[in-house]
Amino acid sequence: MQLEKFTYDNKIVRNFGIAAVIWGIIGMLVGLLVALQLFKPEMNMGNQYTTFGRIRPLHTNAVIFAFVGNAIFMGVYYSLQRLLKARMFSDTLSKIHFWGWQLIIISAVITLPLGFTSSHEYAELEWPIDIAITLIWVVFGINMFGTIIKRRERHMYVAIWFYIATFVTIAVLHIVNSFQLPISFLKSYYIYAGVQDALVQWWYGHNAVAFFLTTPYLGMMYYFLPKMANRPVYSYKLSILHFWSLIFIYIWAGPHHLLYTALPGWAQSLGVVFSIMLIAPSWGGMINGLLTLRGAWDKVREDVTLKFMVVALTAYGMATFEGPMLSLKQINAIAHLTDWIVAHVHVGALGWNGFLTFGVLYWLIPRLYKTELYSKKLASFHFWIGTLGILFYAIPMYWAGFTQGLMWKEFLPEGLLKYPNFLATTIQIIPLHITRGIGGALYLIGALVMTYNLAKTMLKGKLVANEPAEAMPLPVVIEEHPDDKKWHRKLERKPIKFMIISLIVILFGGMVEMMPTFTIDANVPTISTVKPYTPLELQGRDLYIREGCVGCHTQTVRPFRSETERYGEYSKAGEYVYDHPFLWGSKRTGPDLHRVGQKYSNAWHYNHMLDPTSMAPGSIMPAYDWFITQKLDTSTTASKIQAMQRLGVPYPDGFDKEANQNLMNQANEIAADLQKANIQVKSDREIIALIAYLQRLGTDIKLNRQTIPSNQ
Numbered sequence: 014m015q016l017e018k019f020t021y022d023n024k025i026v027r028n029f030g031i032a033a034v035i036w037g038i039i040g041m042l043v044g045l046l047v048a049l050q051l052f053k054p055e056m057n058m059g060n061q062y063t064t065f066g067r068i069r070p071l072h073t074n075a076v077i078f079a080f081v082g083n084a085i086f087m088g089v090y091y092s093l094q095r096l097l098k099a100r101m102f103s104d105t106l107s108k109i110h111f112w113g114w115q116l117i118i119i120s121a122v123i124t125l126p127l128g129f130t131s132s133h134e135y136a137e138l139e140w141p142i143d144i145a146i147t148l149i150w151v152v153f154g155i156n157m158f159g160t161i162i163k164r165r166e167r168h169m170y171v172a173i174w175f176y177i178a179t180f181v182t183i184a185v186l187h188i189v190n191s192f193q194l195p196i197s198f199l200k201s202y203y204i205y206a207g208v209q210d211a212l213v214q215w216w217y218g219h220n221a222v223a224f225f226l227t228t229p230y231l232g233m234m235y236y237f238l239p240k241m242a243n244r245p246v247y248s249y250k251l252s253i254l255h256f257w258s259l260i261f262i263y264i265w266a267g268p269h270h271l272l273y274t275a276l277p278g279w280a281q282s283l284g285v286v287f288s289i290m291l292i293a294p295s296w297g298g299m300i301n302g303l304l305t306l307r308g309a310w311d312k313v314r315e316d317v318t319l320k321f322m323v324v325a326l327t328a329y330g331m332a333t334f335e336g337p338m339l340s341l342k343q344i345n346a347i348a349h350l351t352d353w354i355v356a357h358v359h360v361g362a363l364g365w366n367g368f369l370t371f372g373v374l375y376w377l378i379p380r381l382y383k384t385e386l387y388s389k390k391l392a393s394f395h396f397w398i399g400t401l402g403i404l405f406y407a408i409p410m411y412w413a414g415f416t417q418g419l420m421w422k423e424f425l426p427e428g429l430l431k432y433p434n435f436l437a438t439t440i441q442i443i444p445l446h447i448t449r450g451i452g453g454a455l456y457l458i459g460a461l462v463m464t465y466n467l468a469k470t471m472l473k474g475k476l477v478a479n480e481p482a483e484a485m486p487l488p489v490v491i492e493e494h495p496d497d498k499k500w501h502r503k504l505e506r507k508p509i510k511f512m513i514i515s516l517i518v519i520l521f522g523g524m525v526e527m528m529p530t531f532t533i534d535a536n537v538p539t540i541s542t543v544k545p546y547t548p549l550e551l552q553g554r555d556l557y558i559r560e561g562c563v564g565c566h567t568q569t570v571r572p573f574r575s576e577t578e579r580y581g582e583y584s585k586a587g588e589y590v591y592d593h594p595f596l597w598g599s600k601r602t603g604p605d606l607h608r609v610g611q612k613y614s615n616a617w618h619y620n621h622m623l624d625p626t627s628m629a630p631g632s633i634m635p636a637y638d639w640f641i642t643q644k645l646d647t648s649t650t651a652s653k654i655q656a657m658q659r660l661g662v663p664y665p666d667g668f669d670k671e672a673n674q675n676l677m678n679q680a681n682e683i684a685a686d687l688q689k690a691n692i693q694v695k696s697d698r699e700i701i702a703l704i705a706y707l708q709r710l711g712t713d714i715k716l717n718r719q720t721i722p723s724n725q
């Protein structure tokens with residue numbers, strides 16, 4: 014049989030690489046801005062488009078889906094072609110994939126600052142963009158499987174197993190977590206409510222970490238590390254074992270984000286058990302990577318790309334040890350909702366994803382341009398300043414997390430909270446937030462230096478857009494190796510079967526956790542006094558969503574004495590049954606708000622939203638003066654009520670038609686009450702709806718509390 018000649022598409026790899034660098038810089042810049050806002054509220058820049066709640070999701074989406082996303086496609090498109098000895102299935106699909114993905118990112122950059130958000134963390138984009146993501150993901154899948162089918166290599170190498178698992182799992186996660194009922198072009202309600210919505214979201218959220226930030230990167234590690242070190246992977250058996258156990262176990266771990274919430278206890282426990290087990294397969298991957306370098310340490314000393322890989326793997330090992338520890342209830346009780354988690358995810362993001370991407374870029378770009386890297390010195394500088402940046406980021410955040418966790422729980426010998434004023438705990442950690450900002454800036458400087466270095470390298474060389482290659486076509490008549498009869502070797506020749514088995518493996522955990530929570534009523538006991546929101550409160554809630562208040566405030570009081578003393582009765586599953594979406598949050602920069610209803614007067618809220626420092630001196634909460642100037646959009650009220658009715662919220666028949674009248678009545682009452690405190694505001698302003706919502710929060714079950722007037 015004759016060798017076939019063909020070419021590898023390097024241009025698409027280069028394009029994804031450039032996109033990763035550009036979006037990476039933008040994502041990090043926005044990250045730096047939100048970091049500054051947490052100690053200097055002026056950095057919210059006094060307008061709604063750059064306020065913390067709106068641009069924090071921009072930062073997370075940019076670094077996850079734009080920076081890491083493009084880096085994944087760069088790595089997959091490069092390695093897949095070589096591992097399969099085939100050009101990508103279709104150049105047109107490659108282009109549609111590339112430009113489609115960039116357009117999705119641009120639509121995120123536009124819609125998130127404008128306040129269009131579904132509020133599900135890491136899935137904030139509204140429904141039309143969700144559909145676009147699905148379509149482009151399918152394009153990627155067809156292109157990948159098309160290439161696998163026309164391959165010239167019999168077996169799929171371990172990197173490709175990880176790519177396949179990534180493809181199927183992200184598809185499932187994204188679709189299930191996007192079930193929304195559209196109300197208008199850029200607004201929708203999740204079909205699930207409360208506890209169930211929370212479970213779906215964190216099943217998604219945790220597995221976005223697993224199957225977007227981890228599995229494709231493990232695949233890249235398996236391809237690029239042996240290439241860079243010029244050594245075979247340490248253990249093939251270990252790769253089989255840790256691949257299947259990783260994808261099976263990961264999917265169960267979501268509920269560890271919901272410990273001590275109203276999620277049924279059995280689901281929390283399952284999440285904990287599987288999270289602990291995850292150490293083994295995660296470390297399997299790290300060990301397989303690090304031991305690939307055994308005997309090559311001299312190389313590591315000289316080669317900066319390998320240095321990046323070693324730190325990446327070490328960070329991966331640390332983060333995947335810490336994750337299971339954070340899932341232990343005792344540790345979670347202190348760490349959850351604090352900056353500890355921010356430290357944890359940044360060890361993963363900056364160390365594992367960032368450094369692995371940098372390592373691959375330094376290795377890849379000179380090869381695509383058939384030249385040497387412009388400057389090894391600058392790359393080495395990047396390595397050290399980046400490492401320093403990670404330390405300056407992570408250490409203060411750990412410190413801040415411990416501080417918050419301890420201060421929130423500290424009691425005086427008399428049995429009273431030592432820090433009853435939540436703000437004291439926020440102000441205490443401001444110096445640590447400043448240090449973290451410095452860490453972030455160092456890391457960003459490193460990335461900028463890399464950009465310069467890579468640009469110079471590109472200018473020095475010339476892109477080999479179509480790299481010539483040759484290989485035997487399949488089927489090749491070769492002696493069957495005795496190993497080829499082993500079950501896994503057989504499976505490695507069957508891509509579709511491989512995909513279906515992966516799919517079954519990953520569906521299992523999610524189904525076991527979700528089915529009972531969705532179908533057995535005892536898991537969400539109803540409370541008869543819990544009633545749907547009034548139209549005005551519903552509109553206020555949507556403003557709360559628009560502004561991303563959920564980025565700083567939780568709405569779930571955990572059953573600890575320190576929390577029931579501070580906030581009131583702990584939160585019950587039945588209280589959230591009309592919450593489409595749930596708004597439990599994941600971080601407390603400000604206090605929990607689930608029991609804030611009736612705690613303060615309307616006037617207090619009015620003044621606080623206009624200028625938080627007037628009510629809470631030293632507050633870092635941004636001012637929201639546009640709530641007072643902007644008119645509430647009531648044209649949507651009827652369709653919102655109808656949508657809620659369709660989702661099972663028991664408004665009376667025909668209520669949608671009277672909803673706006675009802676809304677105005679309640680608004681007039683609040684405006685009149687504000688007038689008593691000498692505040693003149695028209696009843697059609699947004700602030701009125703927001704106050705209505707805040708005053709309703711957590712009041713459906715009986716609370717014994719006196720309202721604090723505005724002058725206290």
Ligand code: HEC
Binds near residue numbers: 065560562564629635
């Ligand atoms: C950058 C973080 C941040 C964002 C974003 C934020 N807040 Fe706050 N919030 C705080 C902090 C810190 C406090 C405590 C100090 C204070 O009262 O201002 C606070 C306090 C509050 C309180 C008083 C709670 C109590 O029990 O005393 C309310 C109510 C509140 N915020 C509502 C909101 C709403 C509504 C939004 C969105 C429109 C919002 N916050 C956005 C940080 C934030």
